[in-house]
Amino acid sequence: MSKSDTHISRYRELALVLLALLFLTLLSVLITELHFGALSVFVALTVASVKVFIVLLYFMHLKFESLLLRLLVGMVFVLYGLIIIVTFIDYFFR
Amino acid sequence: MNNQPGDGYISYLDYQGKHRGILSWLLSTDHKRIGLMYLYAVIIFFFVAAFLGLAMRIEKMAPGPDIMDAQTYNGIFTIHGVIMVFIIVIPGISAIFGNFFLPIMIGARDVAFPKLNLFSWYLYITGAVLGVLSQFAGDGPPDTGWTFYVPYSAESATNVIYALTAAFILGFSSILTGLNFIVTIHRMRAPGMTWFRMPLFPWSLYATAWIQVLATPIVGITLLMVIAERTLNIGFFDPALGGDPLLFQHLFWIYSHPAVYIMILPAMGIVTEIFPTFSQKPVFGYGAIVISSIAIAAVGYFVWGHHMFTSGMSYWSRWFFSFLTFIVAIPSAIKVFNWVSTMYGGAIDLKPPLLYAISFIFLFMIGGFTGLALGSLATNVHLHDTDFVVAHFHYIIFGGMGFAFFAGIHYWYPKIYGRMYSNRIANIAWGILFAGFNLLYFPLFIIGIQGMPRRYFDYLPQFTTGQVISSIGAFILISGLILMTANLIYHRKRGAIAPANPWKGVTLEWLIPSPPPHENFVEIPEIKHKPYLFAKTEPKE
Numbered sequence: 001m002s003k004s005d006t007h008i009s010r011y012r013e014l015a016l017v018l019l020a021l022l023f024l025t026l027l028s029v030l031i032t033e034l035h036f037g038a039l040s041v042f043v044a045l046t047v048a049s050v051k052v053f054i055v056l057l058y059f060m061h062l063k064f065e066s067l068l069l070r071l072l073v074g075m076v077f078v079l080y081g082l083i084i085i086v087t088f089i090d091y092f093f094r
Numbered sequence: 095m096n097n098q099p100g101d102g103y104i105s106y107l108d109y110q111g112k113h114r115g116i117l118s119w120l121l122s123t124d125h126k127r128i129g130l131m132y133l134y135a136v137i138i139f140f141f142v143a144a145f146l147g148l149a150m151r152i153e154k155m156a157p158g159p160d161i162m163d164a165q166t167y168n169g170i171f172t173i174h175g176v177i178m179v180f181i182i183v184i185p186g187i188s189a190i191f192g193n194f195f196l197p198i199m200i201g202a203r204d205v206a207f208p209k210l211n212l213f214s215w216y217l218y219i220t221g222a223v224l225g226v227l228s229q230f231a232g233d234g235p236p237d238t239g240w241t242f243y244v245p246y247s248a249e250s251a252t253n254v255i256y257a258l259t260a261a262f263i264l265g266f267s268s269i270l271t272g273l274n275f276i277v278t279i280h281r282m283r284a285p286g287m288t289w290f291r292m293p294l295f296p297w298s299l300y301a302t303a304w305i306q307v308l309a310t311p312i313v314g315i316t317l318l319m320v321i322a323e324r325t326l327n328i329g330f331f332d333p334a335l336g337g338d339p340l341l342f343q344h345l346f347w348i349y350s351h352p353a354v355y356i357m358i359l360p361a362m363g364i365v366t367e368i369f370p371t372f373s374q375k376p377v378f379g380y381g382a383i384v385i386s387s388i389a390i391a392a393v394g395y396f397v398w399g400h401h402m403f404t405s406g407m408s409y410w411s412r413w414f415f416s417f418l419t420f421i422v423a424i425p426s427a428i429k430v431f432n433w434v435s436t437m438y439g440g441a442i443d444l445k446p447p448l449l450y451a452i453s454f455i456f457l458f459m460i461g462g463f464t465g466l467a468l469g470s471l472a473t474n475v476h477l478h479d480t481d482f483v484v485a486h487f488h489y490i491i492f493g494g495m496g497f498a499f500f501a502g503i504h505y506w507y508p509k510i511y512g513r514m515y516s517n518r519i520a521n522i523a524w525g526i527l528f529a530g531f532n533l534l535y536f537p538l539f540i541i542g543i544q545g546m547p548r549r550y551f552d553y554l555p556q557f558t559t560g561q562v563i564s565s566i567g568a569f570i571l572i573s574g575l576i577l578m579t580a581n582l583i584y585h586r587k588r589g590a591i592a593p594a595n596p597w598k599g600v601t602l603e604w605l606i607p608s609p610p611p612h613e614n615f616v617e618i619p620e621i622k623h624k625p626y627l628f629a630k631t632e633p634k635e
Contacts, residue, residue: 039368069280076308079395083312086396086414088343094339 007064017058024051095347105512109612117568123208126610128215129194129268130385130510136182136190137579139222143177144575146170151534151568154561157553166239167551168412173229175240181222182262184353185493187360188306189218191272191502192299194510196275198603199286199293201621203613214270221263239549241350244331244342255324258317265310265317268356272306275299284602286621290384290441293601293625296385298363301391305352305359309395313349316342343405347398355490356393357385358458361498362429365451368505369433371599372448373440379513381431386425386432393422403474412471419469426462426536428629430455444522445597450501453528457493459485464539473611480547485535495533501579502528507582509593511611515585526574601625 028047036043057063062070106126113121119131147434150170151161162170181554191209197204229235236257238247279300283292319330320342329335331342335403370377377383399407399415433455442448464486465474477483538546541560545554553561594606606614 056249079308083395084349086399086411087348089414090340090344090408090411091338093410094406 007061009058011059013058017054020054021051024054096489103607103611105557105607105609106612107511109549109611110367110620121212123204123212124612125193125197125205125208125211125258128211129190129192131215132189132193132218132237133446135219135222136186137227139181140573141579142175142226143182144572146174147175148568148572151565154553155565157555157558157560164551165234168549169229169235171549172227172236172239172257175223176228176236176261177222178262178491179240179353181218181225183357183491185218185268185271186262186289186357186495187302187357187364187502188268188275188299188302189214190273191295191506191630192275192302192360192365194298195506195603196278196296198614199296200279200282200600200612201287201602201619202278202282203615203618205274206281207274207617210270211274214267214274217263217267217270220531221260221267223266224256224263225260228253228260231256241319241346242251242317243346244320244323244337244339245319245333246388247340247486248332252277252297254423255321258321262314262317265314267305269310269314272303272310275448276307279303283628284619284621288621290381291624293622294380294383295360295363295601298359298366301360301387302356304393304428305394309349309356312345313353316345316349319345334512339513340402340405340407343402344398347401347541348395351398351401352394354490355390357495361495362387364498364502364505365433365454365602366429367599368447368451368501369436370626370628371437371443372443372451373596374443374628375436375439376624376628377434378438379428379431379500380624380626382428383432386428389425390422393418393425395470397422400469400474403471404478416469416471416474420466423462423466423469430459445504446515446517447505447520447597448522449524450497450504454494454501456501456588457489457497457531458599461489461491461493464489477542478544479547481538481546481548484548485538487579488535488538495529497527500524504599505584506603508596509603509610511589512592512594512607513585513587513589514592515581515589519534519577519581523578526570526577528574530567530570530572530574534571535567537564537567538563551560598628600628 177344232253234252236252236254322328323330329337331337400419431560537560540556546557590606594608
């Protein structure tokens with residue numbers, strides 16, 4: 001088997017990611033004041049999802065991993081998406 | 095490669111690390127010792143749950159209350175289910191044989207995270223003890239059944255929270271073991287061991303580990319939601335509080351159906367190792383078995399609704415889940431064809447491991463075919479919540495996972511302990527077990543079709559014959575279990591010394607001494623060909 005090269009992130013890169021996460025946290029607090037109505041949950045979840053992806057890519061090093069590992073993590077999201085869709089098939093057609 | 099015992103050979107059983115005595119086990123991070131600690135815990139809990147099952151069968155030997163009242167019966171079938179499912183069959187094969195043999199079979203010295211592995215065992219023990227404590231502490235044994243269905247589990251005055259917390263903790267143990275195995279398989283395979291040179295037991299553990307990691311958190315959070323509903327009155331599932339009781343069933347089965355594959359996939363992995371060895375022939379359809387394992391794991395995620403056909407779920411959902419239930423039978427059937435074809439034309443040596451493996455196929459197929467009757471929408475309405483389901487489930491889990499586990503322990507026992515058990519006693523025990531098993535569970539199919547509901551402590555007189563035969567089968571089964579276990583325990587220290595390779599196996603565990611040395615290999619082997627190449631087989635790339 002082959003071992004992937006270990007990527008060592010620079011402090012500057014990590015600091016920028018931290019700032020981005022702090023900004024998005026602030027944003028998720030601020031948007032509660034904007035009253036998006038029915039879209040409130042959607043907008044909040046979108047911001048949270050962006051944060052998740054940043055953490056996955058940079059703090060969990062997914063950006064620097066092999067295609068196989070990225071596909072495996074992608075598969076997890078597809079799986080959870082499908083599970084939610086299948087559950088809602090019952091909810092909407094019951 | 096030289097991995098034969100040399101002057102410095104010390105088996106993992108005799109190895110002295112930093113600690114002495116019992117601490118050298120309780121604080122050991124050696125994957126083999128941790129595997130054995132799981133084995134001993136599982137055996138103890140298994141006999142507790144088996145005797146609870148026997149108590150239920152004694153109660154049902156005659157109509158009316160015999161040795162217990164209805165509430166006690168409810169508590170006993172609940173804890174029987176909780177112990178058997180969460181403490182034995184879900185972790186069983188992965189945690190015991192996976193821990194012991196995965197690193198060896200892929201040519202590694204240990205799992206990727208040995209300390210996390212030991213931590214998983216402690217979590218497991220904590221959850222298991224809490225599950226048993228739920229029977230004795232507080233407000234009486236939980237009476238919800240192992241499925242904890244709401245609204246009853248949110249309202250029952252019994253110790254439901256203890257049992258829920260126990261299942262939650264056991265789930266964490268399962269997740270950590272799965273994570274450990276995924277990383278181990280990705281990162282620690284021996285040089286030259288490509289994915290398709292990996293033996294099939296590790297492949298089955300890999301497919302299982304993904305289910306453990308991805309599905310278990312869902313049931314974890316679901317159980318916490320029931321606790322929140324009971325303690326904080328938050329309306330997740332109670333319609334009176336704005337909740338949806340079917341949501342619980344969805345969330346519970348999103349985990350608990352794939353959990354059936356957590357139980358059965360490693361079992362399939364074990365018999366897939368046994369058939370080539372005892373036929374001295376390469377496994378038939380290596381690629382098909384790998385792909386069918388992954389297909390079972392993947393499609394198995396989307397059949398959970400077949401537990402809910404009579405729950406009031408939407409028509410389209412029922413249609414969808416029924417269809418996929420039939421689809422998942424295909425990869426399972428592919429495996430059966432592969433196992434039979436592996437034996438075809440081979441030099442079959444009918445030793446105890448093969449006897450158990452063959453009976454695995456027989457019993458698993460009965461369980462599988464009756465599963466199709468349950469997966470069909472129309473027949474499910476008639477059979478739902480009858481003893482037919484109990485029989486089907488036990489044929490899959492006990493006849494499948496249980497017999498594969500027995501096959502595995504008889505297969506790897508010489509490697510684990512360096513001793514041989516008595517083949518003759520093992521064969522007799524197998525005969526008693528096989529007869530007792532079928533006598534116990536097959537009548538339940540018949541009285542189930544006739545309308546005997548499951549989880550009832552009493553029954554109408556017309557079901558007496560079936561119930562009595564089943565109870566007699568339970569006594570025979572227990573006798574077989576005791577004889578089998580006694581044979582293994584007795585020969586642990588008194589059996590003939592086992593050679594390194596008593597069955598002429600060709601996977602890596604048979605190339606090292608019995609019992610294995612502390613770090614498995616003197617030299618990490620380099621893998622140059624596919625697995626399962628026996629003497630007459632030409633190596634292929």
